[in-house]
Amino acid sequence: MAPTLREQLSAYPIPRLTTVLRVDFGLRETPATFPQAMRLIAEWWNEKAKPYGQRIDPETSDLSFARDGFKAEFARTETQFALAMQEPDSSVPDRTWIWDFALALHEGHPQFAVRGSFRQPQNSSQHPDPRAPRFLADLVDNIGALDRDPLESKARLFDLKSLPSLMDLVESDRRTLPVVVVSEDGKTGEVTTDPDSLARILAGTAHVVRLDRQSSWELSAKWEPEWSTYQGAVRCYNPLFNRSGDKFKHKLWLAEAIRRLDANAKNGFLNSCVRHVFTIVTAQFEPFALLSPSDVRRGAQIETPPALETPAPAPFSEEKAVPEDTGSEALAPSALSPATPLEPNAYEEMAGRLRKREEEFQSLADALQQERAGRADLEKELAETKEYGGLWEKEVQDLKRERDFALGDYESEPSEALKPLWQDWFTFFKSLENTATQFRRMERDSALKEELSFELEEAKKEIHNLKATIESMQRGQPGVASQIAATGEADWREAMRTLLPSLREENPSLLASLSLIELIFPERVHVLPGAVKSARKSSAFRHGARAFDLLWRLATDYWESIQEGNGDAEARKVFGQNAYAAREADLSNPGRARRTFEYRGEPVLMEKHLKIGAADNLAETLRVHFEWMSDEKIIVVGYCGGHLSF
Numbered sequence: 001m002a003p004t005l006r007e008q009l010s011a012y013p014i015p016r017l018t019t020v021l022r023v024d025f026g027l028r029e030t031p032a033t034f035p036q037a038m039r040l041i042a043e044w045w046n047e048k049a050k051p052y053g054q055r056i057d058p059e060t061s062d063l064s065f066a067r068d069g070f071k072a073e074f075a076r077t078e079t080q081f082a083l084a085m086q087e088p089d090s091s092v093p094d095r096t097w098i099w100d101f102a103l104a105l106h107e108g109h110p111q112f113a114v115r116g117s118f119r120q121p122q123n124s125s126q127h128p129d130p131r132a133p134r135f136l137a138d139l140v141d142n143i144g145a146l147d148r149d150p151l152e153s154k155a156r157l158f159d160l161k162s163l164p165s166l167m168d169l170v171e172s173d174r175r176t177l178p179v180v181v182v183s184e185d186g187k188t189g190e191v192t193t194d195p196d197s198l199a200r201i202l203a204g205t206a207h208v209v210r211l212d213r214q215s216s217w218e219l220s221a222k223w224e225p226e227w228s229t230y231q232g233a234v235r236c237y238n239p240l241f242n243r244s245g246d247k248f249k250h251k252l253w254l255a256e257a258i259r260r261l262d263a264n265a266k267n268g269f270l271n272s273c274v275r276h277v278f279t280i281v282t283a284q285f286e287p288f289a290l291l292s293p294s295d296v297r298r299g300a301q302i303e304t305p306p307a308l309e310t311p312a313p314a315p316f317s318e319e320k321a322v323p324e325d326t327g328s329e330a331l332a333p334s335a336l337s338p339a340t341p342l343e344p345n346a347y348e349e350m351a352g353r354l355r356k357r358e359e360e361f362q363s364l365a366d367a368l369q370q371e372r373a374g375r376a377d378l379e380k381e382l383a384e385t386k387e388y389g390g391l392w393e394k395e396v397q398d399l400k401r402e403r404d405f406a407l408g409d410y411e412s413e414p415s416e417a418l419k420p421l422w423q424d425w426f427t428f429f430k431s432l433e434n435t436a437t438q439f440r441r442m443e444r445d446s447a448l449k450e451e452l453s454f455e456l457e458e459a460k461k462e463i464h465n466l467k468a469t470i471e472s473m474q475r476g477q478p479g480v481a482s483q484i485a486a487t488g489e490a491d492w493r494e495a496m497r498t499l500l501p502s503l504r505e506e507n508p509s510l511l512a513s514l515s516l517i518e519l520i521f522p523e524r525v526h527v528l529p530g531a532v533k534s535a536r537k538s539s540a541f542r543h544g545a546r547a548f549d550l551l552w553r554l555a556t557d558y559w560e561s562i563q564e565g566n567g568d569a570e571a572r573k574v575f576g577q578n579a580y581a582a583r584e585a586d587l588s589n590p591g592r593a594r595r596t597f598e599y600r601g602e603p604v605l606m607e608k609h610l611k612i613g614a615a616d617n618l619a620e621t622l623r624v625h626f627e628w629m630s631d632e633k634i635i636v637v638g639y640c641g642g643h644l645s646f
Contacts, residue, residue: 018119020130020282021130021132021205021278021281022113022114022115022116022286023113023177024112024113025112025176026110027112027143029109033144034105034110037112037139037143038103040143041101041103045074045085048087052068052070056074060076062075063075070087071086072084072085074293075293079105080104080105080291080299081101081102082100082102082291082295083100083101083293084100085098085101089118092120094120095118095120095126095128096118097116098116100290100292102290102292112139114132114133129271130275132202132204136204136205137153137200140152140203140204147207149169149207152199152207153200154196155182155195155208156209158209159214159215163215163219166179166181166209166215171241175207176239177207177281178236178281179206179209179236180234180235180236180277181229181237182210183210183232183233184211184232185231185255186216186231189212191210192233192255193258193262193269205277205281216229216230227243227250233252233254233258234253234273235253236250236273236276237250238280253269253272256620259615260617263617301364507542507544508544508548509539509544510535510538510539510622510640511532513544514527514531514637515527516548520555521556521559523634524559524635525555525634525637526599527637530638531624531638531639534639534640537618538622540618542620546612547624550575550579551624554624555635557574558574558635559635561574568582569582575610579610579612580608580609580611581609583607584609587607590645595607597625597638606625606639607625608626609623609624610624614643617642622641623639623642623644624637626638
């Protein structure tokens with residue numbers, strides 16, 4: 001198949017411009033904000049331009065410079081500041097960084113904007129990590145930035161008391177920047193990424209907050225899990241948040257996904273989150289024009305049009321000698337006497353000045369035309385807004401009248417005929433309000449009852465398991481008795497004393513769990529050498545307590561259900577949701593071979609398996625492959641370790 005045009009172009013080193021960040025935000029409104037922000041940007045640029053002997057001083061109002069690939073253009077007035085810079089990358093050849101900065105006062109409100117782009121060959125395989133210029137954090141810390149709420153370079157912590165203010169910020173339509181929420185783990189209170197590091201990188205581009213455990217659960221109760229942030233996850237709430245919209249637009253990284261990103265690459269999650277935030281804010285602000293140095297110069301010309309030059313007085317001819325008085329009146333030299341002809345160079349100079357004035361006039365005319373067109377659009381939008389405002393005001397008045405009618409709240413005295421009707425309406429709404437209050441109370445009671453029922457069921461299961469263990473020990477379960485007879489009571493008790501302490505640990509090993517299950521239930525479970533070997537390789541597995549619980553259910557509830565004649569679909573219920581699978585999907589021949597184990601000299605394909613986790617990571621993922629041998633009524637475990645390839 002012939003390569004596409006895009007593929008052909010990507011093979012050539014054609015420079016391509018890529019915008020990585022475009023963001024706008026307001027600054028703290030003080031008389032010193034505008035000069036402070038200008039000075040901060042100028043100091044940053046002066047450091048960049050120092051090797052080239054260039055500098056922006058307080059007196060500099062206009063600058064254009066280019067040398068060795070480093071270019072800069074700058075202009076400012078009392079109310080506007082714009083800087084465009086182009087700089088070669090010092091570490092990556094053929095890559096050039098382009099930065100545009102704009103600062104303007106709009107009716108006394110200071111507004112700052114920045115755009116960051118880079119240009120490199122299309123076939124380049126190196127891509128920079130998404131990072132904002134460091135002075136964005138300096139602007140936030142030293143001057144103060146605003147986006148409905150003040151922006152910060154450190155994550156804000158929210159608890160139950162302050163949670164409503166966070167919900168109000170997320171749902172506000174006056175917010176223009178994303179809100180990145182980092183939640184704590186429900187058990188440990190730890191976070192999967194450092195919120196303060198994330199806040200420093202995203203300073204000026206997003207609000208970064210941290211939710212404690214209680215406020216995370218409260219948010220899930222109010223917004224439901226599909227819209228909340230919980231259990232160590234991180235979510236980016238885009239501007240214009242609406243819970244009736246598409247929840248996938250507000251990206252959610254679960255704790256497991258964050259760990260997988262960090263395991264695959266250094267700062268993997270950090271780069272993923274920052275790149276997503278930069279994409280959101282760039283897509284939002286990029287359609288709007290950014291103030292440029294040429295715009296600043298043009299605005300300065302409109303505010304103070306150049307004065308018309310007064311042409312120099314034309315040279316006059318030398319005065320003629322006054323004739324002697326001959327009795328007639330002598331004539332003095334006239335100030336309007338004709339001038340001598342101009343030199344050719346003077347004509348060319350005047351023609352050049354005329355052309356320059358014509359160009360300036362045309363530029364001013366174009367600017368005036370654009371201003372008129374923009375003003376016409378604004379007037380049209382204002383008229384539409386006023387029209388919608390009138391409609392909304394009318395709707396509000398109608399709703400108020402309906403409310404007043406429903407509640408019987410009128411300023412004027414109602415007629416006697418309408419009083420009974422209003423009283424009936426008032427009584428009806430009062431009863432409806434009481435019913436709603438009772439319903440909310442019932443909902444809370446129902447939720448509490450459901451939670452208590454769940455805890456009761458868990459307690460019943462634990463009691464059942466303990467009873468099974470005690471009965472098997474006290475009544476001399478056949479399997480235990482045969483094991484004691486086979487190994488000797490002293491050796492059997494020594495093995496129990498060796499294994500039981502390890503299971504009291506917070507994270508018992510897979511090998512200890514397998515050994516104890518086979519020791520207690522030798523006539524129910526048989527562990528093959530391959531399972532012991534794979535369990536030893538997975539010594540770093542972090543969820544040992546959960547694995548032991550699944551193995552215990554395998555030897556007790558599952559074995560009892562399957563040997564009583566229940567089908568596999570019924571027996572699988574003992575493991576809970578997503579913890580058991582009866583077969584593998586789309587196995588290749590090598591995949592079938594990996595799941596085939598020798599038992600009593602015969603190969604046995606073991607597709608039934610217990611599962612924990614899905615990552616390709618021995619510390620987080622477990623697969624226990626086994627098979628039910630119906631003729632012997634025994635479960636044979638062939639593998640206990642990480643995920644096997646398909």
